[in-house]
Amino acid sequence: MKHEEDGSRRELFVQALEGKRIPVLTLDNKWYQLLDEEARKDVAQLEGELNGLLKQQGKLNNEVKEIKRLKKRLMEEIVSLMGEEEQGEDSENAQKSEQNRRLVEECNEKLEACQDQLLDLPREIERANFQLMLATMDCCYDSMAENSAVIRETEEWVAEIRVELKKRLVRKQELERHNHAIYNYMHDVFGAEVVDIFDMHHDLDGQEM
Known part of the structure; x- marks a missing residue:
């Protein structure tokens, strides 16, 4: 049953994300603020995969440059050597030009290989980012559910405390009125000596005298 609920929830998340432009999560500071330590462990593999692809993209871009x-x-x-006077096939300039042409061809081959990889990487990054977003939504859903349960529990506790507090305040006021009534009666009978007679070390409101 739990597995079915998770699957149904995941389908809803997928539908909600369709057509949405999702920022690259590991480059977004707000994303890091969403997840606690436990949640970060749950998404660590996907986070690492995305960061690996981003690192690869950055490395390839640098290589291309x-x-x-x-x-x-x-x-x-090559252009500079073409302007030199020595044009013989065995001349030093000719050999240097030929070497440079071979190196240019190698550069072209490497550029093509890098650019081919760079063409595929955005799709891979998007896919990895999408999966990380789904995992993040799972973590956030669970976190909100747990938080809501604690909030409800706290609200119930506060409500109970308020009721108990009101009861105690009412009881406190009743006891204070009773003390006043006793004191006033005894004062009328014994006068100021009532304090010594009753060994009253506290005033009528419960504070030390």
Whole structure:
């Protein structure tokens, strides 16, 4: 029964997320504030998977920048060497140009490989982020349910305390009135000596004299 409820709940979450633009959760400070230590353990694997994909994307982007920078330098050298006087196939400049052309081809191959991976990564990141969001919703649902139970319990406790407090205040007032009545009667009979006679170390409201 519990499994069916969880499955039904998960379907509702999936439907609710359809068409929604979900921020990358592990880059959102608000997301970290939602989860307590126990919840973070529950989503740790999905969190790690998402962070791994983001790290891979960042690494590939840096590689692309470095390769483009190298390719630009190589191309500039090729153009520069083309302007030199020595044009023989065995000349140092010709060999350098040929070497640079081979390196440019390698750069192109590496760029293509990196860009192919970069094309797939956004979908993988979106998928991992979606799964992490579902797990987060599960944790938040459970957390809210537990919190609501504690809130209701606390409200009931406070209500009971209020009733008990009112009863005690009424009883306190009755006892104070009774003390006053006793004191006034005895004072009328014995005068000021009533304090010594009754060994009254407290005043009529229960405070030390």
